[in-house]
Amino acid sequence: MFGFTKQPKRVYLDHAAATPVSAKAAAAMAPYGSLPYANPSAIHREGVAARHIIELAREQLARVLGIRSEGVVFTGSGTESNNLALGGVLEARHKTGVAYGAMEVLTTAIEHPSISRVLAAYQERGVVVRIIPVDETGRIVMTEFEKLLTPQTVLVTVGYVNSEIGTVQPLPALARTIRSFEKTHGTRVIFHTDAAQAPLWLTCQLVALGVDMLSLDAGKCYGPKGIGVLAMKHGVELAPVLFGGGQEFGLRSGTENTPLIVGAVTALLEAQANWQTERERVTALRDYAIEALQTIEGVVLNGDAKERVANNVNISMSGVDAEFAVISLDAAGFAVSTKSACSGAESGGSHVIRAISGDEARAQSSIRITLGRQTTKAEIDACIKALSTHIKATRIAHATLTRS
Numbered sequence: 307m308f309g310f311t312k313q314p315k316r317v318y319l320d321h322a323a324a325t326p327v328s329a330k331a332a333a334a335m336a337p338y339g340s341l342p343y344a345n346p347s348a349i350h351r352e353g354v355a356a357r358h359i360i361e362l363a364r365e366q367l368a369r370v371l372g373i374r375s376e377g378v379v380f381t382g383s384g385t386e387s388n389n390l391a392l393g394g395v396l397e398a399r400h401k402t403g404v405a406y407g408a409m410e411v412l413t414t415a416i417e418h419p420s421i422s423r424v425l426a427a428y429q430e431r432g433v434v435v436r437i438i439p440v441d442e443t444g445r446i447v448m449t450e451f452e453k454l455l456t457p458q459t460v461l462v463t464v465g466y467v468n469s470e471i472g473t474v475q476p477l478p479a480l481a482r483t484i485r486s487f488e489k490t491h492g493t494r495v496i497f498h499t500d501a502a503q504a505p506l507w508l509t510c511q512l513v514a515l516g517v518d519m520l521s522l523d524a525g526k527c528y529g530p531k532g533i534g535v536l537a538m539k540h541g542v543e544l545a546p547v548l549f550g551g552g553q554e555f556g557l558r559s560g561t562e563n564t565p566l567i568v569g570a571v572t573a574l575l576e577a578q579a580n581w582q583t584e585r586e587r588v589t590a591l592r593d594y595a596i597e598a599l600q601t602i603e604g605v606v607l608n609g610d611a612k613e614r615v616a617n618n619v620n621i622s623m624s625g626v627d628a629e630f631a632v633i634s635l636d637a638a639g640f641a642v643s644t645k646s647a648c649s650g651a652e653s654g655g656s657h658v659i660r661a662i663s664g665d666e667a668r669a670q671s672s673i674r675i676t677l678g679r680q681t682t683k684a685e686i687d688a689c690i691k692a693l694s695t696h697i698k699a700t701r702i703a704h705a706t707l708t709r710s
Contacts, residue, residue, distance in 0.1 A: 316639045317685045321526075321617060322469055322503060322676035323643055327569065328528035334572040335530065338565040346562050347553060356564050363571040370578050371520070371537050372511040379536045379554045380567050384502040384523025385420035386548075387536040388463075390557060391498045391519045392424045394544030395461050396433060401545055407432035410458040414438045414446065415661040417465055418500055425463075438464070443610035444473035444662050451480065455487045461496050466515070467503035470645050470658040470674060471609030472618025474508070475499075481516025496542060502526045505577040507585045507616040510537075518542050522574065524566075528679070529573030533566040588616040588677050595619050595675065595686045602694050608659050608672055617677040622659065622668040626700050631673055631693065638692040642675045 318326075338359065344352035346360050361375070368375040381387045392411075399409055411425060415437050425435045439450045446464065462484060464475050477499055484495050498519040501510055505527045512520055519538040525531035536557075538544070550559030596619055599605050604624030623631065628644040635642055645656040655669030663669070675689065 316641060317689060318641045319675045319677065319681065319685070319689060320641045320643050321678035321681075322472075322674065324525050324531065325528045325678060327530055328573055328576060330576055331524075331529050331569040331573040335565045335569040338568055343564075346564060347551065356562075359564055360562055360567050363567050367535065367571045367574060368537075370511075370575055372513045373537055374540050376555060377538045377540060377542075379538070379557050380562060380570075381534040381536055381554075381558050382532060382560075383534040384500070384521055384526070385534070386558075387521035387523070387534040388418070388420040388500055389424055390536050390544065390547055391521055391538075392421065392428075392461065392463060393547040394557065395496050395498070395519075395542075396428055397545035397547065398543040399460050404460075405432065407434070408458060409460045410434040410436060410456060412436050412438055412451070412454050412459060412462045412464075414440050414464060416440060416444055416468055416470075416658040417463070418469055418502075421463055421465070421500060434458070440662060442662050443613070444468055444471050444658065445610055445613060446475055446480065448476070448479060448483070452483055452487075455484070455495070457491050457493050459487075459493070459495050461498065463498040463500070465503075466499045466501040466508070466520075467615045467618075468609070468658060469503050470656055470672075471620045471662070472503075472615040472676075473609045474613045474615055476613075477515045477517060485516070503615060503618075505574055505581065507581055507588070509581065510574075510578060512537060512539055524570035524573050527573050527577045530566050530569040533563065533570040535570065535574070584679065585616040588679075588681070591677055591681060591683060591686060592616060592619055594683065595677075595690065598686070598690050599693075602690075602697060604697070606668070608662070608668075617681075619675040619677075620659075620672060621675075622672040623697055624667075624671065625704060626671050626697050628655065628671050628673050630700070631696055634696040635689065635692055640689045640692060642673055642689070644673055 344356045346353060346356040364378045365375045368378045429435050436454050439447045441447055467474050481497055484497050488495055497517045499517045500521045502523040504510055522535040524533045544557055546557050548559050553559055553562055596607055599621055605621050608620040608622055632642055632644050656672050659672050660669040
């Protein structure tokens with residue numbers, strides 16, 4: 307209908323950008339494409355039926371995340387969840403009379419654009435944004451983090467799993483430092499994490515992580531696209547950043563999408579039920595891929611080798627342009643990426659790798675390979691072979707041009 311044609315068999319290795327919809331999520335959504343189609347805010351029988359479905363899904367997800375059902379807010383994406391989390395906290399504080407210039411936020415230089423750009427906008431209003439140092443693997447330097455907390459700190463936002471290099475941050479340790487600071491200084495600091503890359507491989511229970519708010523995106527964990535979640539503990543004060551009919555406890559106006567909510571919750575429940583088993587299986591494939599790639603001359607691993615999400619492989623290739631490599635692999639039948647797809651419109655290399663290495667050439671030559679539920683060892687072997695061939699051809703061509 308829209309011009310899609312049957313393609314030769316391809317290998318999809320960009321699961322951090324988007325995943326297919328699982329059979330369970332698709333089956334769960336199917337009955338709700340036509341019925342109940344009513345607006346969940348309506349008071350007639352059809353509207354009440356739609357509302358019942360949404361609230362049941364909300365309760366199921368809240369139970370898995372370890373929070374009250376009113377702490378689950380459905381949004382249009384992980385990006386929107388992050389905007390609501392950050393803007394909601396700052397606007398709520400501002401409404402109590404706290405000036406923007408009297409508020410401080412702590413974050414890192416390697417966050418997703420839906421974090422960094424929100425904070426850049428608030429910097430223009432006077433909010434002070436302090437950057438938490440990270441080491442060469444992307445892990446937060448804990449001793450430096452402690453020094454940055456002040457009585458003016460109102461919000462800390464740190465990604466659970468970095469979307470580009472896969473580094474996992476020590477959220478419980480950060481939370482303990484924050485709570486100790488609060489106790490000593492009599493302040494309240496909201497701790498938020500972008501957990502879009504986490505549900506398939508790590509626990510997302512807020513109490514276990516020590517966070518106050520957690521953002522999720524169903525399209526990253528075998529759910530439908532166009533639906534996100536902001537999960538929060540009881541007592542977090544937020545102001546809306548989107549205005550209209552006051553849906554989602556007044557925090558996210560707009561008619562709720564019943565089928566997408568059902569599909570999202572089904573996918574998230576499936577992910578959290580199976581993350582330990584899946585992590586063990588996919589980690590073995592990831593480590594196999596990393597070991598094989600590191601045998602190629604000039605290839606270096608980006609991110610932490612151990613504190614790394616199960617499905618992420620990110621490498622830099624000396625003397626090789628990353629975008630050209632991705633195009634070459636695409637032509638050979640493999641889908642990989644250069645950086646976060648949400649940064650794809652930006653020119654230049656990875657801001658994450660630039661921040662952790664200070665090496666522009668390394669930032670320009672990085673590619674991300676992210677595995678999924680269906681990824682096989684044979685597919686990894688084939689991809690590495692194609693990449694190795696491209697790297698060798700590129701270097702031969704460069705050497706020839708240099709001699710001439």
